[in-house]
Amino acid sequence: MEAALPKDLAQEAALAKRRHAEICRQKRVFDARNRILGGDTEAWDAQVHDQKIKEATEKARHETFAAEMRHNDKIMCILQDRERRDRKNLCKAINDFQQNFQKPETRREFDLSDPLALKKDLPARVSDNDLRNTVSGLQKFMGEDLNFKERKKFQEEQNREWSLQQKREWEQARADHKLAEDFYTQTRLQFDEAARSLQKLESATRRATCAAVKEFNKKQAVASAERKRQERAQEQEDNLAEISGLLSGDLLTENPLQAVSSFGPHRVVPDRWKGMSREQLAEIRLTQKQQVQEKLRCQEEQRLCNMDWDRRRIQKARASLLCDRQQQRLQRGLRKALDCSNLSLAQEQHSRKKYMNDMNTNQLSEDYFTQFNTRSR
Structure with missing residues (x-):
């Protein structure tokens, strides 16, 4: 006897649970009265339970938000008190600095509003050389010469x-x-x-x-x-x-050797050449006649060769035409044989299809319909 493992027990329990759920579902689904007229109380209870859980969750979430808001309010109050205290300390420090280092007498324009300005000011006339003694000041007049003796001695x-x-x-x-x-x-x-x-x-x-x-x-x-x-x-x-x-x-004597070029006996120097001799002219004419005869012979050979090639081309074209006709006759014969074979195959296929249609025709029985709707899924 084999020992049951916890894993096997869990699988058996899960399988039994699924079987029980399937049986309950079949009862609900296959019962026409409950499915059409009645209500599913268990489903309603489950929905009510889910709704209560949802409301409790929402309430807990709101309470959490409220607690967090209260905590934030406390922090805000603390920060406001700290800011107010810092502002007060800053104002106090500014006032102390102004009283210690920014006194009124240290200002640049203090002399305009100094209450002791008259006491500190100089008298109207200190001496004759005072620069403030202008004409409009009525402190010094024309004709006064208080330093006459000193000035005269200095001038002398x-x-x-x-x-x-x-x-x-x-x-x-x-x-x-x-x-x-x-x-x-x-x-x-x-x-x-x-x-x-x-x-x-x-x-x-x-x-x-x-x-x-x-x-x-x-x-x-x-x-x-x-x-x-x-x-x-x-x-x-x-x-x-x-x-x-x-x-x-050699110029006046017309020596023919002077026209011979250093590049070969067949070349001459143009500015020294006096023309060809009679022997050279006769040799050139003989060479020309030989060239004419050679050219005529070559032309005749070319004409004969062309005629031979034309004859061969005509024969080849005639043979090609005969081969094409033979090939066409063979293709027509093969086409007729293929058509006959296709016709026989089509007739055979038609007869086989008709036989299969006759053999595969049948009527539906009750057993065919009873194999459906045996499960709730």
Whole structure:
């Protein structure tokens, strides 16, 4: 006897539960009276139970939200108190700073509203040199000369100093002028002496240069005359040599060998060639005749070859036509045989289909309908 495992017991219990549920469902479904006229109380009870659970869940959710809102309100009150306290401390700190570091007397425009400004101000006139003593102030008038003695003494001293300074400047100017005149005189004498020496040297140099140029020109004239004489003699010799060369040259003698090119005996030099000889012309004419005969022979051979090819092409076309006709006859025969075979197969298929229709025709019985609606699913 095998021992039952917990897993097997659980499967058996689940299977029994499903079987019981299926039986109950079949009773409800297959009972026509309850299905059509009655009500499903169990389903209603289940719906009521679900509704109560839903309401309880909703109520719990609302209570949770309310508790969270109360908690948030407490936090908000605490934050507002803290903000109010911080603002109060900030205002107090600002006031203390203004009282300690921003006093009225430290302002830039405090002198405009200082209550002790008159006490701190200077008197209307301190002295004659006071810059505030303007014409409109009526503190100083024209004609007043309180410092007359000092001013006069200062002016006399100033005039004496000016006179002494002018005297010193005049004496210094005379001394400078005399020194400049002496220096100019000495410099002028030195320049004159240097000019006389340079003039003498230039005269001697010019005489020597003229003598040298005269001697050089004389030598150049002699050399030029000798060179011209030699050139004339050389020119006469060249002319005689040229005349003799032309008389005995290939140009006037018309030597045919001069036209032979260095690239081969079959090529000539165009500017030296005087034309072909009679032997060359005869050879060329003979070659032309041979070429004409050769061309006629080739044309005749080509004509015969073309005729042969035309004959072969006609024969080949005739044979191809006969083959096509034979092929068409064979295709017609095969087509007729295929049509006969298809006709026989169609008749055979029609007879088989008719036989199968006769064999497969039957009537429905009660057993066919009883196999349906045996389960609730």
